[in-house]
Amino acid sequence: MTRALRDFPGGIQLAGNKGESTSRPSMTAPLPRRVVIPLDQHIGEPARPVVKPGQRVRTGELIGSPEGYLSAGVHASITGEVEAVEERPVPHPSGLPALCVVIAGDGTDEWIPAAAQQTDAMSRGALRRRLREAGIVGLGGAAFPTAVKVNTGPESAVEQLILNGAECEPYISCDEMLMRERAGAVVDGALLLMRALDTRQCLIGVEDNKPEAIETLSAAISTIAAEGVEVVPVPTRYPGGGEKQLIYTLTGKEVPSHGLPADVGVVCQNVGTAAAVHDALRHGRPLVERYVTITGPGVAGPGNVRARIGTPMHELIALCGGYTGDPDRLIMGGPMMGFGLSDDDLPVVKGTNCLLVTTETRFPRPDQAMPCIRCGACTEVCPAGLLPQQLYWHARAKDLDRVRDYDLFDCIECGACAYVCPSHIPLVQYYRFAKSEVRAQEEERHRADIARQRYELRQARLEREQREREEKRQRKKAALREKEKSTEDRKAAVQAALQRKRGEAGTSSQDTSASQDDDG
């Protein structure tokens, strides 16, 4: 069956360079002796540590409890003893440390007992709760909590689930290997996600440079007899695996600016996430392992590795033959959207899809940036239909209002504009800078609003207290006056009585008794 596909705007053709890492089956990395598991591996609130140093944990045990709505659990990826709960360097563009749980393994890999999973009887809410507890997040790189993504609310009906197996960025092949080796899990995960979303259609978008993956998925669909699930080959063009781009290619629906795919009745998940959903719901296994591509001209034997979360990166690189030639930089992610790491001792996290080791010859350092010549090449390749030039000028001038006018936040940071720029301007760096400035400004404004509210409430409280004190004082004063007045009255009455007595001594006793009555 062929499906009418749309063409998203812009995009570029890039050499795939995926063959090096897909020539042999994936390897399972040996159990690491020590893992460092960050508690902040997802978008949203970091998990709260629930283990103490010295405590023994089994594989799959909860070590970080989700905090707040937008969060996900974090689990022990090996069996052993918690060595420390402390700040450690984590893979992040800032190079700053974050709170981690360090576990020293005892080499046994004893799993938590898998609770009986009656997934067929589970309600949608129960499925979501289970995903949240199992720490399932988007494995395409952004690590957005899946439980939140599938909670589209009672109002919006989801027409389609889209599984993203496009994997458009060069060098990365972890999704391809996963689809080839775990197609059954992917398709079953798709069925479970369809249940959680209450939808009947699922499209798996795979770029047509992965024929084996398309074949195995199709075979898995017919074996399981998965109704409503369909594999759709999409043209290979970067960044066709961008969420909005893939949705447009497959359905022709455009996700509105500042909107979510759910606004147009679509939810998009990575194929790896679907497999993780399968593991969590069918086997009770939380997310403690993922496929990682180890590749690049600086690695001797590129390949894909199934690695436990928290494994030091250098162990995986050693597993793939170690460094070769003249390794230059270690990049997490792909050559287009990844970021450089300072150390190969950092742990693999849920968002680590690829480790790319570059060499100076194959990845020359970017040339000196030259002035923008307004050629417009960036505009032609922008897949979001933005004006990268205008964004660049305003971001450079730090004009935060204008960059928002030009819809900076619709930029997916794919890097196509910087790739074609004849002046080698690091455009995406300017956009990232402007985005974080805008976010910081909004955060500041939000804090100012709270401070204003608290200040006004305090002023109101002080005024009220002042008023109440004043009223109390007035009441006391009035009571005192009242009392004084009544004593004076009594004194006057006594005086009057005495005078009367003196004045009319010897007369009839009627008046006297009357005045006595008055006194009483």
Added chain:
Amino acid sequence: MLEAILALSVLAGVFGVLLGFGAVRFRVDGDPVVDRIDAILPQTQCGQCNFPGCRPYAQAIAAGEADINQCPPGGEAGVQALADLLGVEPKPLNPDNGTEKAQPTVAWIDESVCIGCTKCIQACPVDAILGAPQQMHTVIRDECTGCDLCVEPCPVDCIYMRPVETDIRNWRWPFPENRIEAAR
């Protein structure tokens, strides 16, 4: 002649009633300019502008009683925003009001020294200090505006202003180094 006078009088009466009704019905409560100035001010409530809070300062600016360069926490960017709003020339911060902090700070109480006197609680303009007489006090970090007002009243000097540290949550992407200029 008479018709004209009559017609004009009737028109004047009708419009008078309309305007009078409009003035009552669509009355603007408060001064919108004050609100807009207040929205720009950082709400630190520190009083460095010599007014008892951000709103009083906003009122003074609107009334023309204060200059726009008296708010160090707002910094030069704040002065610029006020100048844009009011259509006046921006000017450098008035050094009499203090200088802009290089880094935002929050108060921190050394709890082993605190004697529970509540003086800082009374000084805090945004109720960001929690405590009771003879009980230890502590600062609610997220609510503290870093105004320094609690430091001075403390009789045992146990309050310190600590810089807000950068972590991976509030880290910002740096401005790309300007390689174009460097090349020249």
